[in-house]
Amino acid sequence: MLLVYFPIAGRGELARLIAKVGGIEDFSESTELPSGVTKAQCGSAGSVPILIDGDLKMNESSAIEIYLASIAPKYASLTPKQRAKDAQFCLLKETCCVGMATPLFEGKDKEKIQANADKYFPVLEEILPEDGFVNGLDYPTVADLAILN
Incomplete structure (x- = not known):
């Protein structure tokens, strides 16, 4: 691969x-x-x-x-709901990347970057658990890795 x-x-x-x-x-x-x-x-x-x-x-x-x-x-036993949550975070990561990278590479527009951070980060913070991993397991799944990314 x-x-x-x-x-x-x-x-x-x-x-x-x-x-x-x-x-x-x-x-x-x-x-x-x-x-x-x-x-x-x-x-x-x-x-x-x-x-x-x-x-x-x-x-x-x-x-x-x-x-x-x-x-x-490692992820073979995840349920469809856990896989769906992981996919959601993959796509949210892409949304954030576009929101940050576009103004960065198109002239380093700090105000636009901050506006996008203010727009997207609260959404992510709202759906993250207070403690532990996103899917409630003892180990990180793709959703957690997306946040790390």
């Missing part, structure tokens, strides 16, 4: 965390696609991350994260 992404956190970090914490052993990374594979074959118009797992070629960070969570040995 190969994750193609830059050597930064960004949209690839949660996939890395899921693979590591979730116990996916055959996970590797590269900044380049394998020879003969195009981004278009992976469903991408040019962006990364991309995941290749045998004949599965895919893009979109949240889709990659949800797939990895579905095959991670």
